[in-house]
Amino acid sequence: MNRKCMNTSFIIFITSFAAIVITLVILLMFNKSTISAMGGVDRVTDEDAFARQRKQMVEEQISRRGIIDKGILEAMEAVPRHLFIPEENRAYSYYDQPVPIGFGQTISQPYIVAFMTELLNAGKEDVVLEVGTGSGYQAAILARLVKQVYTIEIVEELGKEASKRLKEMGYDNVEVKIGDGYKGWSEHAPFGAIIVTAAAEHIPQPLIDQLKPGGRLVIPVGGVYEVQDLMLIAKDVSSKVIKESVIPVRFVPLIRK
Numbered sequence: 001m002n003r004k005c006m007n008t009s010f011i012i013f014i015t016s017f018a019a020i021v022i023t024l025v026i027l028l029m030f031n032k033s034t035i036s037a038m039g040g041v042d043r044v045t046d047e048d049a050f051a052r053q054r055k056q057m058v059e060e061q062i063s064r065r066g067i068i069d070k071g072i073l074e075a076m077e078a079v080p081r082h083l084f085i086p087e088e089n090r091a092y093s094y095y096d097q098p099v100p101i102g103f104g105q106t107i108s109q110p111y112i113v114a115f116m117t118e119l120l121n122a123g124k125e126d127v128v129l130e131v132g133t134g135s136g137y138q139a140a141i142l143a144r145l146v147k148q149v150y151t152i153e154i155v156e157e158l159g160k161e162a163s164k165r166l167k168e169m170g171y172d173n174v175e176v177k178i179g180d181g182y183k184g185w186s187e188h189a190p191f192g193a194i195i196v197t198a199a200a201e202h203i204p205q206p207l208i209d210q211l212k213p214g215g216r217l218v219i220p221v222g223g224v225y226e227v228q229d230l231m232l233i234a235k236d237v238s239s240k241v242i243k244e245s246v247i248p249v250r251f252v253p254l255i256r257k
Contacts, residue, residue: 050082051092059083061096062114069118075144076114078118081107082164085136101135103155105252110195112249113138116195119218119232119246122146126192129210131181131219132254136162138197139174149174150188152181180257184210191215198254199228205241211235220251 058077067073082093085107092099098106108116117138122128126146130139132152133153137254139162142149155160156178163176172256181196182204190212203221211217215235222228229245236242 005229029203047080047198050080050093055079057094057096057110061111065111066115067111067118070139072117075117075232076142079137079140081110081137083169084135084139084140101158103158104153105134105158107135107137108251113130113141114217115217115247116197116230117141117145118191119230120216122193122197122216127188129185129188129194130197131184131194131207133159133162134197136166136171136174136176138195139176140169140171142195143171143174147173148188148232150177150185151175152177152179152180152185154180154257163228180244182206182254182256186210190221193217194219196220196254197251199224199249199251200254203231206239208233208235213237213239217220220249224253 002217018183020023025088028121037168054077058073062076063073082090085093085099095109096109096111100110101107104192120128122142122145124147124227125144127148127150128142128146130142130149130151133139135158137152139149151174153162153176159176159178166174182200183202184206186206189210191210192212192215193213194207194217195216196207196217199220199222201221201223203219207217207219209231213235214237219231219233220228220230227250230247230249232244232246234244
């Protein structure tokens with residue numbers, strides 16, 4: 001090969017190499033900007049890991065145990081449960097257990113959230129009342145399934161944090177109130193379904209009164225240091241109330257003012 005051909009080949013090689021380097025630099029800068037906008041490499045990696053854990057949670061803890069409602073399964077997989085749990089306990093977000101959220105309260109075990117939601121049998125046009133907002137996770141699940149969610153939290157700090165969190169996450173059909181959930185929320189009654197996420201010593205009459213004919217109330221009933229009964233209260237079209245004990249559960253107590 002003569003010197004002229006060698007020089008031409010060398011120039012082509014250098015030009016091609018430079019083009020590749022420039023392209024890689026541009027891609028790196030773009031990816032760096034994108035990743036930074038999403039909160040950094042660790043954040044992106046964490047979100048991917050949480051998404052896998054969430055899918056596994058639905059398959060192994062919920063679907064495999066008999067929850068068949070497609071809407072509920074999709075909601076449980078879509079809602080980022082870890083964002084409703086304090087950072088110090090976030091590693092336990094998708095474990096098969098309740099997790100502390102502060103102020104002596106917990107976020108319920110994933111299966112129990114799904115099971116209670118399925119018991120409600122609420123439709124897309126229903127207005128639902130939740131007693132015990134906590135971190136807002138149950139409300140977020142319901143918000144994907146029904147028309148409107150009204151939720152009451154007696155612990156002011158939790159209620160305000162949940163309200164802010166739900167708004168920031170785009171759950172515009174959820175309204176949070178700070179107050180005594182035992183009394184319900186009469187301004188928005190009657191409700192197509194009512195869910196109580198803390199154990200009451202007895203079924204609050206105001207909640208039964210605010211349930212519309214054909215509606216359902218799901219509530220744990222029993223003492224603090226006892227195995228409680230998860231009760232399903234149905235009001236038929238003639239307003240007759242039918243009570244049924246479903247499964248034994250353990251919940252934090254319903255706090256009253």
